[in-house]
Amino acid sequence: xxxxxxxxxxxxxxxxxxxxxxxxxxxxxxxxxxxxxxxxxxxxxxxxxxxxxxxxxxxxxxxxxxxxxxxxxxxxxxxxxxxxxxxxxxxxxxxxxxxxxxxxxxxxxxxxxxxxxxxxxxxxxxxxxxxxxxxxxxxxxxxxxxxxxxxxxxxxxxxxxxxxxxxxxxxxxxxxxxxxxxxxxxxxxxxxxxxxxxxxxxxxxxxxxxxxxxxxxxxxxxxxxxxxxxxxxxxxxxxxxxxxxxxxxxxxxxxxxxxxxxxxxxxxxxxxxxxxxxxxxxxxxxxxxxxxxxxxxxxxxxxxxxxxxxxxxxxxxxxxxxxxxxxxxxxxxxxxxxxxxxxxxxxxxxxxxxxxxxxxxxxxxxxxxxxxxxxxxxxx
Numbered sequence: 001x002x003x004x005x006x007x008x009x010x011x012x013x014x015x016x017x018x019x020x021x022x023x024x025x026x027x028x029x030x031x032x033x034x035x036x037x038x039x040x041x042x043x044x045x046x047x048x049x050x051x052x053x054x055x056x057x058x059x060x061x062x063x064x065x066x067x068x069x070x071x072x073x074x075x076x077x078x079x080x081x082x083x084x085x086x087x088x089x090x091x092x093x094x095x096x097x098x099x100x101x102x103x104x105x106x107x108x109x110x111x112x113x114x115x116x117x118x119x120x121x122x123x124x125x126x127x128x129x130x131x132x133x134x135x136x137x138x139x140x141x142x143x144x145x146x147x148x149x150x151x152x153x154x155x156x157x158x159x160x161x162x163x164x165x166x167x168x169x170x171x172x173x174x175x176x177x178x179x180x181x182x183x184x185x186x187x188x189x190x191x192x193x194x195x196x197x198x199x200x201x202x203x204x205x206x207x208x209x210x211x212x213x214x215x216x217x218x219x220x221x222x223x224x225x226x227x228x229x230x231x232x233x234x235x236x237x238x239x240x241x242x243x244x245x246x247x248x249x250x251x252x253x254x255x256x257x258x259x260x261x262x263x264x265x266x267x268x269x270x271x272x273x274x275x276x277x278x279x280x281x282x283x284x285x286x287x288x289x290x291x292x293x294x295x296x297x298x299x300x301x302x303x304x305x306x307x308x309x310x311x312x313x314x315x316x317x318x319x320x321x322x323x324x325x326x327x328x329x330x331x332x333x334x335x336x337x338x339x340x341x342x343x344x345x346x347x348x349x350x351x352x353x354x355x356x357x358x359x360x361x362x363x364x365x366x367x368x369x370x371x372x373x374x375x376x377x378x379x380x
Contacts, residue, residue, distance in 0.1 A: 032092045032380040034219065036110035036168040037085065039097060040143045040208065043078040043116035043349060044174045045085045048099035050116040051076030053138070059116045061329025066314055070339055070352050078116055080313070080339040081352025085112065085171060087359035091378055092169070100146050110168060111150055113143040120176040120204040121197070129197075131183045140175050144208050151215070162216035169377060172209050174223040174287055176201040176262065181228075184255075185237065185324070191258050202265045206273060213280055219377055221368065222270055223285035224263035227292060229255035232312045232320035232347035239319075249295055250310050263288055281373040290358045290367040294343065301357050304341045312347035313339045322347030 039045050043059065051063045051074075059078065061067065068074035070081035076099065077083055086096050089109065097112045098105030115138040119126065122139045126132075138146075155161035179201050183189040209220055228234050229252030238252060239245075247253045267284055274282050299305045314328035314335035315321035326332050328346035336342055340353040350358070362368045363378055 032094075032378065034092045034094070034167060034169040034377055036108070036164075037089055037092070037094065037097045037112075037171065038110050038147065038165075038168055038212075038217075039085055039112040039114050039171040040140060040147070041114035041171065041173050041175045042118040042178055043114075044177075045083060045112065045114035045171065046076065046078065046099070046116040046118075047083065047085065047097060047112045047114070048076030049101045049112065049114065049138070052099060052101035053115065059134075061327060062116065064329055066335040067329060069335065076116075078349040079345050079352055079355065080335070082355060083352075084355045084359045084362070085114075087356055088169075088171075088363075091359070091363055091380075093380060100150065107150075107154075111147070113146045115143065117178060118143065118175065119179045119182070120201045121179050125200065126179065126182070129183075130188050131179075132186060133178075133182060137178075140204055140208050144211060147212070148215075165212075165216035166218050168217065168219070170209075170212050170217045170220045172205060172212070172220060172222050174225065175205060177225050177228070180225075180258070180262075184234070191254055194258065195261060198262050198265050201262070202269050205266065206269045209273060209282075213277055217280065219281045219283075219373075221283045221285050221377075222266065223287045224266055225259045225288065227251060227256045227288050228259050229253060229257075230291065230295065230310060232310060232315075232322040232344050233324070235310060236318060236320045236322040236347065237324065249292075259288060281376065283368050283370070283373050283377070285362050286367040286369070287358070287362075290361040290365075293361055293365070293367065294354060294357050298343065302341065302353070303343055308341075309343060311342075312344045313342040313351060314346045320347065 050059055062076055062078055063074050065074060068077065089096050094109040097110045098107060100111050100113050117134045117137045118139060119133060119137060120140050122141060123133050151161050155164055179197060180194055183194055205222065209222060230249065234252055234255050245252050245254050270282055270284050294301065295309065298309055310320060312321040314333060316323040316326035316333045339345065339351045342351050343354045345351045368374045
């Protein structure tokens with residue numbers, strides 16, 4: 001985990017520029033080193049693909065209020081407002097990245113292939129172990145196929161594609177969280193048993209990263225998993241046995257240890273990928289550390305602390321305001337008065353303000369490494 005004392009210092013001018021950009025959408029600011037973003041992942045990054053594909057299951061309500069209430073309209077984002085990818089785009093002076101399935105969109109600033117509910121592993125690999133996926137789920141390899149189709153439709157030659165991608169930033173993830181969520185939520189795998197899936201999940205992420213490098217990618221960010229033991233969904237489902245598994249923050253130690261195990265495996269694989277691609281900037285984004293930093297500085301950052309810190313803004317009541325059978329937006333649920341003061345939006349996803357805080361930490365506070373590559377990406 002990144003430590004404050006080792007964080008690289010960005011220049012004051014860059015810091016001020018980023019702070020301004022993270023408040024308002026891109027305008028006529030100076031050009032940055034990145035001219036487009038291509039994103040793969042799940043609901044942490046989906047800006048509207050599942051909504052256009054036909055939302056189902058857990059996410060059936062994302063196309064209706066109160067989702068999007070801070071933006072005053074639902075957009076297909078699993079939040080009250082914007083996501084980390086949106087703040088990344090703003091900090092790069094780019095327009096918000098449109099979902100691939102929005103066929104009328106302007107893709108000049110890149111394309112978002114992420115789909116809420118997506119997994120790293122394909123449906124068949126999960127079904128062999130009895131893990132069920134939502135019908136609309138689009139695994140990482142299918143998102144890669146979408147990307148290749150997009151290139152075929154927009155690049156006249158492989159050389160032109162390579163030139164197009166040389167100035168782009170690729171986000172490969174966060175992905176893999178749902179591979180674990182589906183198994184844990186369906187109650188069919190223990191934490192120890194799920195560790196067997198981690199190498200497969202990590203390999204899939206690496207295989208896709210290798211393919212985009214072969215296609216011309218020169219800048220890649222690969223995020224790790226969140227501390228799932230701090231999620232209201234996990235806390236609500238797995239806290240019944242007592243408090244022995246809770247840490248000082250109130251999170252579940254065993255599930256956080258599992259998330260940390262995934263992240264350790266992922267970072268080791270990223271190190272190997274860097275060794276054979278020395279001309280490519282490959283950044284690890286420490287979502288785990290950035291989220292813990294948010295929790296530890298919640299009151300300073302303007303969030304409600306105490307019992308509300310691990311409680312969803314939108315839900316159906318209970319200690320964590322989360323009920324798997326009554327997800328946010330369904331009858332019987334309601335949202336809090338001020339989402340900007342909450343960290344969790346619906347028990348699984350975060351609020352706009354929490355995603356903004358994490359984006360700032362990733363760009364400016366050393367929770368994405370190596371620091372020189374981060375500074376190069378966000379040099380404007």
